[in-house]
Amino acid sequence: MPVYRPPSIRPSEITPEQVYLSRRQLLGGLAGIGLASAMPRASGQSMALVEPPLSFTRNARYSTPEKANSWSDITQYNNFYEFGTDKADPAQNAGDFRTRPWTVTVDGEAELRGQFDLDSFLKPHALEERIYRLRCVEAWSMVIPWVGIPLGEVLKRFKPTSRAKFVEFTTLLDPKQMPGQRYPVLDWPYAEGLRMDEAMHPLAILAVGLYGRVLPNQNGAPLRLVVPWKYGFKSIKSIVRIRFTEKQPKTSWQQSAPQEYGFFANVNPAVDHPRWSQKRERRIGQGSLWDRQPTLPFNGYADEVASLYRGLDLARWF
Numbered sequence: 517m518p519v520y521r522p523p524s525i526r527p528s529e530i531t532p533e534q535v536y537l538s539r540r541q542l543l544g545g546l547a548g549i550g551l552a553s554a555m556p557r558a559s560g561q562s563m564a565l566v567e568p569p570l571s572f573t574r575n576a577r578y579s580t581p582e583k584a585n586s587w588s589d590i591t592q593y594n595n596f597y598e599f600g601t602d603k604a605d606p607a608q609n610a611g612d613f614r615t616r617p618w619t620v621t622v623d624g625e626a627e628l629r630g631q632f633d634l635d636s637f638l639k640p641h642a643l644e645e646r647i648y649r650l651r652c653v654e655a656w657s658m659v660i661p662w663v664g665i666p667l668g669e670v671l672k673r674f675k676p677t678s679r680a681k682f683v684e685f686t687t688l689l690d691p692k693q694m695p696g697q698r699y700p701v702l703d704w705p706y707a708e709g710l711r712m713d714e715a716m717h718p719l720a721i722l723a724v725g726l727y728g729r730v731l732p733n734q735n736g737a738p739l740r741l742v743v744p745w746k747y748g749f750k751s752i753k754s755i756v757r758i759r760f761t762e763k764q765p766k767t768s769w770q771q772s773a774p775q776e777y778g779f780f781a782n783v784n785p786a787v788d789h790p791r792w793s794q795k796r797e798r799r800i801g802q803g804s805l806w807d808r809q810p811t812l813p814f815n816g817y818a819d820e821v822a823s824l825y826r827g828l829d830l831a832r833w834f
């Protein structure tokens with residue numbers, strides 16, 4: 517049975533990634549029988565406040581063996597323009613963001629539609645951990661142990677009709693809580709979209725946690741998309757609406773600079789961004805500022821996803 521624990525913050529429950537890593541195997545084994553939350557907890561750690569542990573099973577098939585980035589890399593170096601445009605802004609400004617109560621609206625071309633409280637939205641699904649590479653369009657990357665649920669499983673529940681060709685996702689619009697939305701940096705609210713077959717691909721997930729804990733606000737709490745073969749901007753945060761559409765939805769970055777950001781946004785070292793190369797990337801937290809590693813087609817997930825784009829000119833449909 518999936519266990520999704522609502523927020524209740526206790527500083528004694530903070531787990532740094534080292535403690536998490538040594539426990540990960542064990543937690544994976546215990547998940548599902550509700551014992552994970554009974555594990556001993558690290559105490560006295562002076563880290564940012566995080567939530568109690570989640571129960572999950574580890575999905576090894578869809579996890580990279582690469583070393584995960586540290587908790588602090590993942591939670592202090594963020595893009596979340598609703599909380600500011602500097603990498604340090606989201607961690608600094610998202611602390612008071614309220615993620616409960618939280619409603620997800622599902623509408624458009626589906627037999628079942630409606631507004632769902634987040635916990636009931638998530639309830640039928642068992643949580644999985646998946647360690648994915650995230651490649652940002654800005655030519656840096658990280659390895660992140662997400663906890664989430666396969667997006668396709670969620671979408672199926674709402675019985676999309678034959679007219680549903682795309683799925684649109686929208687972030688909360690709340691300039692009172694999200695100071696970045698008081699400035700016209702993007703046409704708010706942040707919006708993203710996937711073609712239906714991309715959304716149904718088993719690699720696409722909705723994440724609710726990382727490092728075995730509820731998502732910190734700066735990483736897109738309480739619910740965000742993760743599409744590991746696409747540039748990070750597709751992985752929209754703090755989702756309040758999922759809409760099935762017949763037409764390709766408008767997406768924030770494509771609207772803002774169509775010559776730079778396409779709808780597909782598949783990681784592609786062969787197609788440069790107009791202002792910089794996409795051939796290489798800096799793995800955050802590794803080596804010096806100047807070290808780069810080659811970027812892989814579809815961010816290393818080509819075996820799984822390249823067939824989705826057979827016959828498509830990826831330089832045109834970037």
Ligand code: MTE
Nearest residue numbers: 594595596597652687706748749751752753
């Ligand atoms: N979602 C919203 N709502 N607002 C944003 O600014 N930034 C995107 C994506 N999702 C963004 C967003 C970009 S550019 C990246 S690289 C990833 O979130 C970063 O996710 P992370 O901060 O968890 O690493």
